[in-house]
Amino acid sequence: MERIYQGKTKDVYLLEDGNVRLFFKDEMTGKDGVFDPGENQIGLTVEGSGRSGLAVSQHFFERLNKEGVPTHFLGANLDEKTMDVKKAVVFGNGIEVICRFKATGSFVRRYGQYVEEGADLGGFVEITLKDDERQDPTINEDALVLLGILKEGEYEIIKEQTKKISEIIKKELADKGLELFDIKLEFGRGEKAGEVILIDEISGGNMRVFDGTTPVHPLDFGKYLFA
Amino acid sequence: MERIYQGKTKDVYLLEDGNVRLFFKDEMTGKDGVFDPGENQIGLTVEGSGRSGLAVSQHFFERLNKEGVPTHFLGANLDEKTMDVKKAVVFGNGIEVICRFKATGSFVRRYGQYVEEGADLGGFVEITLKDDERQDPTINEDALVLLGILKEGEYEIIKEQTKKISEIIKKELADKGLELFDIKLEFGRGEKAGEVILIDEISGGNMRVFDGTTPVHPLDFGKYLFA
Numbered sequence: 001m002e003r004i005y006q007g008k009t010k011d012v013y014l015l016e017d018g019n020v021r022l023f024f025k026d027e028m029t030g031k032d033g034v035f036d037p038g039e040n041q042i043g044l045t046v047e048g049s050g051r052s053g054l055a056v057s058q059h060f061f062e063r064l065n066k067e068g069v070p071t072h073f074l075g076a077n078l079d080e081k082t083m084d085v086k087k088a089v090v091f092g093n094g095i096e097v098i099c100r101f102k103a104t105g106s107f108v109r110r111y112g113q114y115v116e117e118g119a120d121l122g123g124f125v126e127i128t129l130k131d132d133e134r135q136d137p138t139i140n141e142d143a144l145v146l147l148g149i150l151k152e153g154e155y156e157i158i159k160e161q162t163k164k165i166s167e168i169i170k171k172e173l174a175d176k177g178l179e180l181f182d183i184k185l186e187f188g189r190g191e192k193a194g195e196v197i198l199i200d201e202i203s204g205g206n207m208r209v210f211d212g213t214t215p216v217h218p219l220d221f222g223k224y225l226f227a
Numbered sequence: 228m229e230r231i232y233q234g235k236t237k238d239v240y241l242l243e244d245g246n247v248r249l250f251f252k253d254e255m256t257g258k259d260g261v262f263d264p265g266e267n268q269i270g271l272t273v274e275g276s277g278r279s280g281l282a283v284s285q286h287f288f289e290r291l292n293k294e295g296v297p298t299h300f301l302g303a304n305l306d307e308k309t310m311d312v313k314k315a316v317v318f319g320n321g322i323e324v325i326c327r328f329k330a331t332g333s334f335v336r337r338y339g340q341y342v343e344e345g346a347d348l349g350g351f352v353e354i355t356l357k358d359d360e361r362q363d364p365t366i367n368e369d370a371l372v373l374l375g376i377l378k379e380g381e382y383e384i385i386k387e388q389t390k391k392i393s394e395i396i397k398k399e400l401a402d403k404g405l406e407l408f409d410i411k412l413e414f415g416r417g418e419k420a421g422e423v424i425l426i427d428e429i430s431g432g433n434m435r436v437f438d439g440t441t442p443v444h445p446l447d448f449g450k451y452l453f454a
Contacts, residue, residue, distance in 0.1 A: 110364040
């Protein structure tokens with residue numbers, strides 16, 4: 001099994017059948033030891049966080065597959081901390097698609113002249129480039145096409161899928177008494193022509209969720225979801 | 228005559244007939260004494276720069292009006308360093324619309340993972356908020372509508388007008404042997420319903436222009452345009 005990528009929170013292996021195995025590490029993004037999904041740095045190593053993130057991902061992916069949303073998910077092995085997925089090609093060097101229900105984080109830092117923390121954003125979607133060195137800059141549709149990252153029409157597909165996926169997850173969390181503020185998704189091109197599929201993971205590390213006024217720590221997601 | 232606004236490079240007065248008079252100051256944007264249209268700070272005071280910027284603005288506005296482009300321009304008085312314009316309401320607290328023909332400045336700082344300095348961008352358009360404190364963040368169409376800065380449909384109008392105006396200016400400069408790399412425009416809502424008009428000035432301070440490989444200083448525009 002060949003390791004084809006070593007990431008901050010996951011390693012990626014190529015399987016002999018052409019599919020891909022993700023190994024979930026016990027690393028979380030954050031700064032100064034505090035978890036922050038908006039951060040690019042690995043802030044902390046937490047025993048069990050890999051398995052926990054995987055269990056949450058598995059839960060959401062199975063739910064999305066049931067709803068007919070195209071994803072890369074094939075199956076998960078919690079004991080091995082691995083998730084098997086279909087091969088996908090990321091857009092450019094990777095883009096992050098953010099769906100925002102409540103204003104917080106970089107949205108308020110950027111647009112604070114017009115919006116207050118916690119304001120309703122109704123599922124607004126924006127895209128940032130994965131580029132630590134340049135602090136993951138936001139980018140508009142025309143620039144994504146101009147720079148060859150997206151093909152014409154893909155922005156609209158990604159936006160619609162993001163809204164659909166985020167609404168499903170928002171509802172799922174609401175059923176557990178939680179509120180989704182924002183969520184960060186990744187997409188790639190699948191093996192079929194024109195196919196855009198949800199990739200990466202869907203865990204607490206990718207979203208900001210509140211239990212009333214208290215932020216829910218990613219490691220506590222399981223307690224709510226699997227209670 | 229009541230002064231209604233005091234800007235970095237211009238003061239604005241309300242005329243009795245309801246129109247507006249702009250007074251061009253001898254201030255230029257830049258940093259550490261060096262002119263830079265991408266800067267928010269006033270970098271230098273240059274005797275004659277107000278009159279020079281006005282003459283260039285007048286030249287371009289007259290050209291645009293001839294081409295049927297809706298602008299706020301009514302007339303100019305070079306001796307008084309004033310330009311009379313129609314009243315317009317800016318979008319939100321002001322937005323800047325940038326048309327890029329060659330990659331440079333903040334575009335390369337943001338998207339340098341995908342683009343090299345000087346690469347052809349074919350008249351790509353993007354919008355930033357006027358917000359010095361937040362370094363004029365870029366903003367996409369959905370966010371502009373969400374935050375109430377633009378109404379549905381205005382983004383497309385602004386983008387098309389920006390492309391048209393920028394092409395006219397690019398051609399005008401090319402006729403003088405100069406190359407337009409990028410240009411920053413401002414728009415506002417006119418008094419007629421649904422009307423979007425070009426406002427502010429159109430001078431060397433709003434664009435990056437090259438004579439071969441040499442950047443043209445804003446104060447030298449007149450030499451080329453009026454030769």
